[in-house]
Amino acid sequence: MNIMMLLEMTSATFPDRTAFTDGSSGRSYTYSQLFEAAATRAGSMAASGARRVGMLDVSSLATPLTLFASAWAGVPYAPLNYRLTDPEIEALLERIKPAYLVTSDEREPAMSVHKDVITSATTHFLTDAQHSARITGEWSMDPEEIAVLLFTSGTTGAPKAAVLRHKHLVSYILSSVEFASADEAEAALVCVPPYHIAGIAAILSSVYSGRHVVQLPNFTAETWIDLARKHEITTAFVVPTMLARVVDALEGQKTAGMPHLASLSYGGGKMPLSIIERAMRLFPDTDFTNAYGLTETSSTIAVLGPDDHRAAAGSDSDSIRQRLVSVGKALPGVEIEIRDDEGMLVAAGERGEIYVRGEQVSGEYEGRGSVTNSEGWFPTRDAGRMDEEGYLFLEGRADDVIVRGGENISPGEIEDVLLDHAAVRDAAVVGIPDEQWGEGIAAAVVFKPGQSAPIEELQTWIKDRMRSSRVPQVIRICDELPYNETGKLLRRVVKQTF
Amino acid sequence: MAELKTGARLKSAVCDGEVMIVLAPAGDLEETCGGAAMVAAGSAVEKGQVDPDHAVGIRIGKRYVNEDGTLEVLCVKNGDGGVAVNGVPLLQKDTKKLPKTD
Numbered sequence: 001m002n003i004m005m006l007l008e009m010t011s012a013t014f015p016d017r018t019a020f021t022d023g024s025s026g027r028s029y030t031y032s033q034l035f036e037a038a039a040t041r042a043g044s045m046a047a048s049g050a051r052r053v054g055m056l057d058v059s060s061l062a063t064p065l066t067l068f069a070s071a072w073a074g075v076p077y078a079p080l081n082y083r084l085t086d087p088e089i090e091a092l093l094e095r096i097k098p099a100y101l102v103t104s105d106e107r108e109p110a111m112s113v114h115k116d117v118i119t120s121a122t123t124h125f126l127t128d129a130q131h132s133a134r135i136t137g138e139w140s141m142d143p144e145e146i147a148v149l150l151f152t153s154g155t156t157g158a159p160k161a162a163v164l165r166h167k168h169l170v171s172y173i174l175s176s177v178e179f180a181s182a183d184e185a186e187a188a189l190v191c192v193p194p195y196h197i198a199g200i201a202a203i204l205s206s207v208y209s210g211r212h213v214v215q216l217p218n219f220t221a222e223t224w225i226d227l228a229r230k231h232e233i234t235t236a237f238v239v240p241t242m243l244a245r246v247v248d249a250l251e252g253q254k255t256a257g258m259p260h261l262a263s264l265s266y267g268g269g270k271m272p273l274s275i276i277e278r279a280m281r282l283f284p285d286t287d288f289t290n291a292y293g294l295t296e297t298s299s300t301i302a303v304l305g306p307d308d309h310r311a312a313a314g315s316d317s318d319s320i321r322q323r324l325v326s327v328g329k330a331l332p333g334v335e336i337e338i339r340d341d342e343g344m345l346v347a348a349g350e351r352g353e354i355y356v357r358g359e360q361v362s363g364e365y366e367g368r369g370s371v372t373n374s375e376g377w378f379p380t381r382d383a384g385r386m387d388e389e390g391y392l393f394l395e396g397r398a399d400d401v402i403v404r405g406g407e408n409i410s411p412g413e414i415e416d417v418l419l420d421h422a423a424v425r426d427a428a429v430v431g432i433p434d435e436q437w438g439e440g441i442a443a444a445v446v447f448k449p450g451q452s453a454p455i456e457e458l459q460t461w462i463k464d465r466m467r468s469s470r471v472p473q474v475i476r477i478c479d480e481l482p483y484n485e486t487g488k489l490l491r492r493v494v495k496q497t498f
Numbered sequence: 499m500a501e502l503k504t505g506a507r508l509k510s511a512v513c514d515g516e517v518m519i520v521l522a523p524a525g526d527l528e529e530t531c532g533g534a535a536m537v538a539a540g541s542a543v544e545k546g547q548v549d550p551d552h553a554v555g556i557r558i559g560k561r562y563v564n565e566d567g568t569l570e571v572l573c574v575k576n577g578d579g580g581v582a583v584n585g586v587p588l589l590q591k592d593t594k595k596l597p598k599t600d
Contacts, residue, residue, distance in 0.1 A: 001505035005518065009558055009574055138540055141518070143505030167505060174520065174572065179559025 001143040001170045004071045006208045011035035013180050018212045022060050023227045040131035041069035048118045050100035055079040057104040058217035062122045063194045064203045066102050072139045076146040079195040143167035150295045161366035162295045171359035172298040173208050175333040182211035189236040191216040201299035221249035232260040239268040239406030244275045244436050256282045265289035268406035269438035273325050280313050292327035298360040302392050304328030326391040334358040338386050348388045353398045354380045400491050402431035402439050417465050423451040428481050430495045442498045443472040499526040508536040512546045515556045515577015521570040532579020554580035562588035
């Protein structure tokens with residue numbers, strides 16, 4: 001098993017079909033061009049002696065090329081989040097060295113100074129003449145080999161590297177995509193970044209179905225709408241925040257004016273009912289699908305399909321309408337259960353932790369092994385409930401990671417920065433419901449005796465040290481934070497104060 | 499006769515057909531295509547003739563299973579021969595409509 005085999009099959013079946021188009025440069029690869037380009041880049045990667053192939057750039061033709069070439073070379077692909085701060089990126093580079101790193105032309109000079117990092121600027125990487133030697137030999141068919149390492153935002157500080165082996169990704173594709181099922185006119189608009197599991201799943205699903213992918217490197221609602229119309233996009237995936245923006249940008253228009261858009265799927269965070277209802281009115285002929293999945297499960301494990309959306313939207317019953325905010329039912333080949341803190345099954349409708357089992361489920365982290373139990377169940381750390389018909393509802397994270405606009409944020413990292421402020425004695429950061437982002441960030445702060453600081457100053461303090469998505473939109477000053485008898489912060493209680 | 503390993507790629511000795519093992523039971527089995535034992539992909543083989551009794555062909559992207567569903571292969575290259583295990587032809591798996599996931 002190897003994900004390269006998926007590309008090989010489509011390249012043999014539809015050699016001249018357009019595979020990927022970079023929506024910003026307009027450059028394209030056909031399936032056979034992508035396959036041939038992967039052969040020479042795999043040659044460069046294998047010759048480099050790298051242990052990992054890093055990717056540090058926005059989406060471009062280099063994204064699928066790096067993914068497939070690394071699979072051919074037998075070197076795990078580790079895309080890095082280009083939005084991280086320089087020190088965070090340095091720390092991740094340390095963990096993937098010695099590495100072959102594909103990075104933006106702008107970043108390449110700075111990255112090339114690192115020891116044991118062989119850099120290839122994106123333009124250079126995409127230039128055929130720079131990669132003359134095809135890799136010798138076939139790719140490995142060992143299903144246990146690692147295909148992808150994805151760094152997740154952990155609760156305990158340092159990001160964990162989720163391990164996805166070829167068997168997980170190939171199983172996911174074989175159980176969810178019909179080979180060569182896409183019509184030549186179909187085109188998918190992909191705006192999720194390379195380092196997100198949805199970005200990897202979108203590449204593999206589209207390739208196996210033989211679909212044309214149009215890449216949007218930097219999402220804005222306006223460019224998304226422009227590209228969707230220009231390329232007559234038939235299918236697209238967005239996170240809820242993106243859909244909210246698109247819906248806002250189309251405000252006042254009767255319909256979205258995208259008659260080709262047959263299906264629109266979303267996932268990566270909680271979708272507010274008002275947004276999906278507005279979207280369904282703007283795209284009356286579009287099939288909506290809510291896809292729920294995790295990095296550790298090779299992407300989607302449950303879907304709420306188009307029929308469910310229509311039935312729920314047209315219903316007078318509140319409980320059926322509420323299904324619009326459900327993530328649907330488990331995919332074929334995937335089992336989902338809800339369990340309590342002791343690991344016992346809970347009754348239908350009761351809240352608990354979501355457990356999942358299936359061929360596509362990895363549940364493994366680099367250096368820590370698998371966290372699946374002896375029967376293969378992976379505890380997702382997502383909280384949820386399942387109704388009597390098997391519809392799954394998400395209820396936030398079982399641990400306290402904040403999911404803001406599809407991005408996982410550890411409260412701890414923001415708390416640490418707040419605690420560095422001279423006036424702050426204690427701090428707790430929690431997620432609060434937010435119409436636009438799914439979850440927003442709130443902080444409760446306790447000052448040192450006799451000291452204080454304006455709220456704006458605390459927000460600036462964080463903004464100067466972290467990415468802007470980490471800045472709490474609400475900060476409340478309090479006298480004391482609630483702790484239990486063993487000294488554990490009661491975030492639930494803090495949350496209730498907002 | 500050999501153990502069929504999940505993920506392994508086999509090629510026909512008599513046509514262009516190739517398959518990947520998706521699922522296999524333990525124990526030694528003989529996987530044939532076009533009536534002749536399949537060999538590991540990449541190995542050199544002198545091409546024989548497709549047995550007319552095993553000439554239904556295999557199509558890329560289609561999956562073939564045995565009757566009890568314990569063995570499944572995915573065709574990764576078209577071939578003129580039909581696939582069989584221990585002499586029993588595999589059947590093309592019914593393609594259920596898969597739910598859209600993306």
